[in-house]
Amino acid sequence: DTEVTQTPKHLVMGMTNKKSLKCEQHMGHRAMYWYKQKAKKPPELMFVYSYEKLSINESVPSRFSPECPNSSLLNLHLHALQPEDSALYLCASSPPRGDKLFFGSGTQLSVL
Amino acid sequence: EDKVVQSPLSLVVHEGDTVTLNCSYEVTNFRSLLWYKQEKKAPTFLFMLTSSGIEKKSGRLSSILDKKELFSILNITATQTGDSAVYLCAVGRNYGGATNKLIFGTGTLLAVQP
Numbered sequence: 490d491t492e493v494t495q496t497p498k499h500l501v502m503g504m505t506n507k508k509s510l511k512c513e514q515h516m517g518h519r520a521m522y523w524y525k526q527k528a529k530k531p532p533e534l535m536f537v538y539s540y541e542k543l544s545i546n547e548s549v550p551s552r553f554s555p556e557c558p559n560s561s562l563l564n565l566h567l568h569a570l571q572p573e574d575s576a577l578y579l580c581a582s583s584p585p586r587g588d589k590l591f592f593g594s595g596t597q598l599s600v601l
Numbered sequence: 602e603d604k605v606v607q608s609p610l611s612l613v614v615h616e617g618d619t620v621t622l623n624c625s626y627e628v629t630n631f632r633s634l635l636w637y638k639q640e641k642k643a644p645t646f647l648f649m650l651t652s653s654g655i656e657k658k659s660g661r662l663s664s665i666l667d668k669k670e671l672f673s674i675l676n677i678t679a680t681q682t683g684d685s686a687v688y689l690c691a692v693g694r695n696y697g698g699a700t701n702k703l704i705f706g707t708g709t710l711l712a713v714q715p
Contacts, residue, residue, distance in 0.1 A: 493643075530708075531689060531705035531706060531707055532644070532689075532705050533705075534702060534703070545702065577642065579642075579644075583701065587701065588632055588633040588635060588649055588651075589649055590635075590646075591646070592643045592644045593643060594642040595642040597642075
């Protein structure tokens with residue numbers, strides 16, 4: 490299984506809502522990533538988890554809260570988002586210190 | 602500041618043409634350079650290069666890295682409409698511990714017309 494699965498595929502939420510994005514992989518990878526991609530822009534790194542510990546936070550606002558419950562799962566909890574947070578949120582995984590990232594299909598998020 | 606720059610930003614060609622996409626970088630603690638293809642959502646892996654001057658090849662696609670001049674090229678020969686996509690260049694750097702970090706370039710949008 491070389492897949493990274495993200496749910497939901499699409500999400501529309503209001504600025505007062507709380508929602509969560511989910512990501513799962515069964516490749517035994519111990520590093521997992523959240524990227525944010527705006528239209529016609531490259532992916533921008535948000536968070537990196539290595540061995541279930543947060544190792545990189547790219548100064549992301551606290552309205553985004555990552556969680557890694559175990560080595561296969563990665564969540565991104567969303568609260569009080571702004572319309573400018575609308576984007577494609579991509580999850581990825583890799584072996585520790587591995588350079589090749591495997592990406593999920595993303596969650597297309599719209600904040601109204 | 603780490604920087605990855607791709608050129609051209611966009612390109613329109615006809616089926617059968619050969620294209621060359623460029624990626625230059627200025628990244629501290631360089632580890633690798635990767636090429637991805639992004640058609641709709643998930644970027645899919647094409648190549649990873651770590652050594653200078655060694656060409657990687659897969660079918661009609663090939664890529665090479667020049668670590669002295671800090672650039673890479675991606676060649677696509679005999680292009681097909683299915684090659685239409687955004688091609689992303691990313692550079693991996695050491696970030697300490699067990700963590701790697703990919704820095705993406707701006708991407709090249711390739712459109713192949715029939």
